[in-house]
Amino acid sequence: MFALEINDLAKTYSNGTHALKGISLHVAKGDFFALLGPNGAGKSTTLGIVSSLVNKTSGAVKVMGFDLDRERVKAKMKLGVVPQEFNFNQFEKVFDIVVTQAGYYGIPAPVAKQRAESYLKKLGLWEKRDTPARMLSGGMKRRLMIARALIHEPDVLILDEPTAGVDIELRRSMWVFLQEINQQGITIILTTHYLEEAEALCRNIAIIDQGDILVNCPMRELLNQM
Numbered sequence: 001m002f003a004l005e006i007n008d009l010a011k012t013y014s015n016g017t018h019a020l021k022g023i024s025l026h027v028a029k030g031d032f033f034a035l036l037g038p039n040g041a042g043k044s045t046t047l048g049i050v051s052s053l054v055n056k057t058s059g060a061v062k063v064m065g066f067d068l069d070r071e072r073v074k075a076k077m078k079l080g081v082v083p084q085e086f087n088f089n090q091f092e093k094v095f096d097i098v099v100t101q102a103g104y105y106g107i108p109a110p111v112a113k114q115r116a117e118s119y120l121k122k123l124g125l126w127e128k129r130d131t132p133a134r135m136l137s138g139g140m141k142r143r144l145m146i147a148r149a150l151i152h153e154p155d156v157l158i159l160d161e162p163t164a165g166v167d168i169e170l171r172r173s174m175w176v177f178l179q180e181i182n183q184q185g186i187t188i189i190l191t192t193h194y195l196e197e198a199e200a201l202c203r204n205i206a207i208i209d210q211g212d213i214l215v216n217c218p219m220r221e222l223l224n225q226m
């Protein structure tokens, strides 16, 4: 069984843009996987479909064996999502944002609070727990979204450009955190346009361009070709 299985996935937006032209991708459980490609290649569309934010035109997606069409609720329970845009309530406090999310998954409040504390500490946000989110720096907001995405202890974490606009020092500390949770068994799938990031973190990659997968191989093989 794969953590993520995408078969013949196509997306045509209502304005006629063919964002995905029938891609297939299989990501093994426990993998650290990067989807690379230039702007407009179809990376966000792919992750958007996997996280149920964008409707597909055709094809099939399974998360931990659960089909997104037939078993959407189960698939969503297995998945944590860190989208590119900041989509939390900017006026809510950091701690409350993470705990509120737990409510959507039916996690009891004491458990939610314990987990929120643990993730906020690991991500260096504990001192900011009573701060309204709008007061945070961009890098802190990104880490807040990671804490929130982990609250239901998903098997698969997907992140769309997690370190865009984050300075190099903080980027490295986020890498360390992602490596730690990957070592604990969470499958990580991210998009990035920093090749350096994929090189530092990822075991396997796919390169997407104009809605097609051009390359799908171990990171090591890609580096050997360069």
Ligand code: ADP
Residues within 6 Å of the ligand: 012, 013, 014, 015, 054, 055
């Ligand atoms: P869907 O086919 O998933 O319903 P739509 O085609 O209706 O999506 O577009 C969703 C939203 O994204 C619309 O508000 C649209 O204006 C906006 N949008 C249109 N073109 C682009 C683009 N190139 N990049 C990002 N967003 C866009």
Ligand code: ADP
Residues within 6 Å of the ligand: 013, 014, 015, 017, 018, 019, 037, 038, 039, 040, 041, 042, 043, 044, 045, 046
């Ligand atoms: P990437 O994440 O690799 O930059 P996207 O998945 O955002 O690529 O975009 C793939 C293609 O789909 C681009 O041509 C983009 O302009 C188009 N696109 C993305 N979102 C929308 C939308 N909501 N409506 C119409 N076109 C879109």
